[in-house]
Amino acid sequence: MNDTAPWITFRPELTVLDCTIRDGGLMNNSQFTDDQVKRVYEACIEAGLDYMEIGYKNSLEQFPKDQYGPWRHTYEEDIRRVVGDHSPEETGLKLTAMADAGGKSDWENQIIPKKDSVLDYIRVACYAHQISEAADMVRHADEMGYKTCLNIMAISIVKDAEIDQILNIAKDLPLDAVVVVDSFGNLYREQIDALVKKYASAVKGSGIEVGIHAHNNLQLAFANTIEAIILGSNRVDATLLGLGRGAGNCPMELLIGFLRNPKFELKPILKAIQETILPLKQQFDWGPSIPYHLTGQMNLHPRSAMAWRGSDAPDDYTGFYDKIISDV
Amino acid sequence: MNDTAPWITFRPELTVLDCTIRDGGLMNNSQFTDDQVKRVYEACIEAGLDYMEIGYKNSLEQFPKDQYGPWRHTYEEDIRRVVGDHSPEETGLKLTAMADAGGKSDWENQIIPKKDSVLDYIRVACYAHQISEAADMVRHADEMGYKTCLNIMAISIVKDAEIDQILNIAKDLPLDAVVVVDSFGNLYREQIDALVKKYASAVKGSGIEVGIHAHNNLQLAFANTIEAIILGSNRVDATLLGLGRGAGNCPMELLIGFLRNPKFELKPILKAIQETILPLKQQFDWGPSIPYHLTGQMNLHPRSAMAWRGSDAPDDYTGFYDKIISDV
Numbered sequence: 001m002n003d004t005a006p007w008i009t010f011r012p013e014l015t016v017l018d019c020t021i022r023d024g025g026l027m028n029n030s031q032f033t034d035d036q037v038k039r040v041y042e043a044c045i046e047a048g049l050d051y052m053e054i055g056y057k058n059s060l061e062q063f064p065k066d067q068y069g070p071w072r073h074t075y076e077e078d079i080r081r082v083v084g085d086h087s088p089e090e091t092g093l094k095l096t097a098m099a100d101a102g103g104k105s106d107w108e109n110q111i112i113p114k115k116d117s118v119l120d121y122i123r124v125a126c127y128a129h130q131i132s133e134a135a136d137m138v139r140h141a142d143e144m145g146y147k148t149c150l151n152i153m154a155i156s157i158v159k160d161a162e163i164d165q166i167l168n169i170a171k172d173l174p175l176d177a178v179v180v181v182d183s184f185g186n187l188y189r190e191q192i193d194a195l196v197k198k199y200a201s202a203v204k205g206s207g208i209e210v211g212i213h214a215h216n217n218l219q220l221a222f223a224n225t226i227e228a229i230i231l232g233s234n235r236v237d238a239t240l241l242g243l244g245r246g247a248g249n250c251p252m253e254l255l256i257g258f259l260r261n262p263k264f265e266l267k268p269i270l271k272a273i274q275e276t277i278l279p280l281k282q283q284f285d286w287g288p289s290i291p292y293h294l295t296g297q298m299n300l301h302p303r304s305a306m307a308w309r310g311s312d313a314p315d316d317y318t319g320f321y322d323k324i325i326s327d328v
Numbered sequence: 329m330n331d332t333a334p335w336i337t338f339r340p341e342l343t344v345l346d347c348t349i350r351d352g353g354l355m356n357n358s359q360f361t362d363d364q365v366k367r368v369y370e371a372c373i374e375a376g377l378d379y380m381e382i383g384y385k386n387s388l389e390q391f392p393k394d395q396y397g398p399w400r401h402t403y404e405e406d407i408r409r410v411v412g413d414h415s416p417e418e419t420g421l422k423l424t425a426m427a428d429a430g431g432k433s434d435w436e437n438q439i440i441p442k443k444d445s446v447l448d449y450i451r452v453a454c455y456a457h458q459i460s461e462a463a464d465m466v467r468h469a470d471e472m473g474y475k476t477c478l479n480i481m482a483i484s485i486v487k488d489a490e491i492d493q494i495l496n497i498a499k500d501l502p503l504d505a506v507v508v509v510d511s512f513g514n515l516y517r518e519q520i521d522a523l524v525k526k527y528a529s530a531v532k533g534s535g536i537e538v539g540i541h542a543h544n545n546l547q548l549a550f551a552n553t554i555e556a557i558i559l560g561s562n563r564v565d566a567t568l569l570g571l572g573r574g575a576g577n578c579p580m581e582l583l584i585g586f587l588r589n590p591k592f593e594l595k596p597i598l599k600a601i602q603e604t605i606l607p608l609k610q611q612f613d614w615g616p617s618i619p620y621h622l623t624g625q626m627n628l629h630p631r632s633a634m635a636w637r638g639s640d641a642p643d644d645y646t647g648f649y650d651k652i653i654s655d656v
Contacts, residue, residue, distance in 0.1 A: 056399060130579060138441060188335060188586070189517070189554060218582055219544075219616075223551030226517060254546055257625040258516070270645040278643055287546075290581060290598060297585040315606055317598040 006230075011199055014234045016250060019213075020277070021071050022053040022098055023244035025283045030055060031069035036276055038082045040240065043095040047256060048263040051121060054266040055081055059106040066138055073110070092263075094120035098151070101134040101140075105231035107141075115143030121176070125151040126232035128158045128291030130269040131166050133305065135173055139237045139291040142174040151213060155195060156186040156299050163195075167202035177209040177235040180228065185217025185247050185296040192224045199221035202225045211235030214250045216242055217296025219221040219288050221250040226258060240269060241277045247292035285309040330614050334558075338589040342429030342562045343378035345540075346580060349399050350381040351425055351572035355612045357503065359397035360384060364604055366410045368568065371600035373419045375584060376591040379449060382407055385427040387434035393507050401438070407446055420591075424446035426566070427469075429454035429462040435469075442473030449504070450618040453479040456486045459494050463501055470502040477505040478561065479541060483523060484514040484627050491523075495530035504561040505537040513545025513575050513624040520552045526560045532646070544570055545624025549578040554586060568597060568603045574630035575620035613637040618645040622652055 020040050021032055023118055038172050044052040055071030056063075063072045070078040080086075088094045097119055099105040099227060109256045109288045111122060122141035126134035134150060141148045155163065155175045169180045185295065187195070192212075210226035212235070214221040238255040242248035253273060289312075291305035304327070308320045329341045348361055348368050365382065372380040383399035385393075398406040402425045416422045427433040427445055450469035462478060469476045477496055483491065498506045508523045513629075514521070520540075527538045540554060540556035541564070542549040553564060566583040566649035570576035581601060584592045619642075620634035632655070636648045 007517060189551065190335060190558065191526065216547075218548050218585075219579070220552050222547050230518065251547070251622060257546075257621060264385055266651055267646060270649055273618070274643060274645045290601070293585060315602060317602045318595060320599055322594055 001071075001299050007125060007258075008260060010259060011234065012261065014170075014236065014259070014261070015055060015253075016098065016231065016255065016264070017043050017235065017237050017260070017265045018049050018052035019098075019237050019248045019249065020239040020243050020252075020308050023239055023249055024280075025055060025069070025071050025270075026245035027286055028106045028280075029068045030063075030072035032071055034082050035185045037071065039272055039276040041083055041093075043240070043268045045093050046247065046268035047252075047265045048138065048261075049093060051096050053092050053096040053098060053123065054082075054119075055097055055140070056105075057097045057110045057122070058104050058108065059110070061106070062104055066166070066185050074119075074236060076112070076117055081104055085116060090122055096121040096123055097125045098125055099137055101130035101137060111137075111141050111144050111146070116186060120147060121149070122131040123149045123151055123179075125153055125181075128155075128166060131169055135169055138173045138175060147176045148174065149179055149211060150175055150306075151179040151211075153181045154183040154301070163198065167199060170206065171203045171206050174191055175208045175284060176324065177211045179211030179213050179235060179237070180233075181213040182224065184299055184301060185215035185221065185292065188218075188220065189223065189227050191229060192227045194234060196228050196263040198234060201220070209234045211237065213237040214297075215244070215247055215302075216249060216251075217247040217292040218289050221248070222258075225250040241273045242287055243277055244286060246286065246306050247288050247296065258310055271304050285314065291320045294321060298324060298328065300328075332532050333388065335586075337478065338587060339562065342557065342564065342587070342589070344580075344583065344587070344592070345379035345565050346372050346377050346567060347565050347577065348567040348571050348580075349382040350383050351567055351577055352608075352614075352640040353383060353397070353399050353574040355614055356456060356608075357396045358400035360399055362410050365399065365487075365555055367387070367600050367604040369411055369421075371596045374596035375580075375593045377421060379422050379424050380422040381451065382410075382425060382447075383423045383425055384433075385435065385438045387438070389433050389434070395538060402447075404440070404445055416448055422447040424453045426428075426453055427495070429458035429465060431463070435465050439465075439469050439472050439474070442523055447474065451466070451477045451479055451507075453481055453509075455481055456483075456494060456656050457489050459497055463497055466501045474503065475536060476505045477507055477539060479507040479509045479539075480507045482511040482629070483509055484519070488526075491526065491568060492530070495550065497526060499531045499534050499536065503536045505539045506531060506561060507539030507541050507565070508561075510543055512627055512629060513543035513549065513620065515542075515552060516548065516625040517551065517555050520555045521559060524646050527567070527651060528560060537562045537575050539565065541565040543572070543575055543622045543624075543626055543630075544577060544579075544616050545575040545630065549576070550582045550586075553578040553583060555566045569601045570607055570615055571608065573632050574614065574615045575616050575624065584622065613642065617642075619648045622649060626652060626656065628652070628656075638646060
């Protein structure tokens with residue numbers, strides 16, 4: 001089709017991060033069992049993935065233990081109960097956790113020196129207006145010895161001038177990557193193009209990579225992830241069976257089937273999905289469906305769709321349509 | 329994001345075709361009730377769609393009445409039982425039927441003069457090696473008074489030199505459109521780009537439009553449809569809730585939510601899905617799932633995945649993986 005056919009080879013510098021437990025935790029208050037986390041961990045290793053994000057570094061005060069499972073706080077003893085003295089060298093897998101800005105994380109205390117942790121990488125997530133705290137968090141995590149990245153969430157509702165300002169701060173931070181995060185699953189291909197190019201241009205020469213974290217409201221998470229890869233993104237997020245908030249994430253099974261790096265193995269992904277993730281469908285709803293399509297199309301947070309999908313009439317699509325039309 | 333932001337406006341010459349009943353008929357031997365067809369028909373009118381493909385013009389001999397419903401043959405009396413003396417002028421909707429090459433259609437007898445039919449448009453489908461019969465079918469339908477198009481199926485397994493040869497024939501046929509058909513749901517964005525550009529280049533100056541008919545094996549049907557539109561495709565296929573063979577088609581609810589032509593209305597689409605299409609999920613399986621991902625990734629006909637999804641262990645993904653790996 002194309003004489004160059006770049007999709008038949010691969011870029012060795014492209015790394016894949018599994019955030020099944022972290023993002024999926026938004027659907028079940030991070031109440032995964034140790035066995036579930038262990039099976040995902042083992043699948044990540046067997047599949048040859050680069051990173052597994054095992055949970056949030058969020059505060060006990062905001063997310064108390066009687067309501068939230070251990071993967072909302074990811075204390076060292078909880079992680080080690082699953083992964084033991086995890087060795088990145090032996091397994092090929094590095095562990096990450098995500099800390100939210102905006103008072104959700106007690107990051108000064110929760111992010112301990114890397115020499116005392118099995119974590120390798122801290123990902124800081126913030127909304128646009130939280131960039132100054134996020135920058136402090138990145139610097140703290142860097143001082144503690146971690147690789148870091150910055151995930152600027154809900155980018156589809158941030159104006160270009162504000163994105164430019166944020167990237168101007170980000171380019172001088174000690175970051176491994178800055179990530180395009182389409183939290184509302186709103187963006188189309190041309191919009192992803194414009195954002196990835198903007199991010200890449202802003203961090204050019206800094207050594208910072210551009211990442212992609214897509215949501216699947218419009219069945220575009222995989223397509224938009226490919227698109228970012230085509231444009232040079234080397235930090236890619238996905239989850240098993242797309243598990244994640246609302247419409248979910250880029251499905252790992254599609255991503256690994258697309259990438260041509262022979263180090264990746266699909267079958268362990270399929271096994272973990274079949275045995276560990278698919279049964280969760282009995283407990284809560286995620287993945288593309290019409291309420292999520294509608295919030296995605298309207299560039300809205302998925303919370304109203306999540307509530308609708310959890311109601312007695314999850315498939316009353318016209319009812320949900322009427323509701324969100326009258327809400328705006 | 330982009331100063332030109334073309335996605336915020338629309339091209340009036342872009343037409344949308346609903347092929348729910350035609351393509352969905354591959355899942356239930358075209359055994360839709362008259363009421364089901366009528367509700368889809370009414371939804372197409374209320375939503376402002378341009379075309380509804382109401383069934384196949386396939387032969388009674390190959391597809392006998394004791395096994396196949398009326399929408400496999402779409403005789404005039406069957407269509408009129410649902411649509412009456414359908415008026416394209418009053419409804420804004422034109423009706424189409426698809427005739428397959430390769431002996432599946434008794435087209436010399438089944439395609440009657442347009443003046444005696446409520447159909448406006450005949451779509452001829454063929455595999456690459458059937459192009460000569462398909463060309464005869466197109467000429468016959470044109471002589472009978474219909475607009476016509478040519479759907480060259482399973483294009484992901486056809487070599488470039490053969491596609492060029494087919495397009496060289498197509499450009500001289502009396503066609504409204506020639507359609508890029510990704511029957512196996514195998515193609516990625518860059519491959520769609522190459523094909524759409526190839527088709528457009530071949531028919532340039534002929535007045536023939538380029539169409540897109542995508543399947544959803546890799547959750548790329550909508551993304552690839554958008555991509556073709558961006559590149560100038562003005563004939564676009566979709567189905568309600570993506571109903572169609574195997575992984576299904578581009579979902580109409582996503583397409584109509586994306587297009588900005590104010591003549592299109594989303595709510596009638598949602599209503600028909602909720603009341604008429606969603607209940608069919610109890611009867612047969614369609615839409616993206618891992619077996620379809622795997623046949624899509626491997627550029628295979630979805631028939632083995634369809635059989636697996638209809639078996640006692642539809643979610644034994646590793647079993648299916650082992651099977652198709654050993655089959656190739």
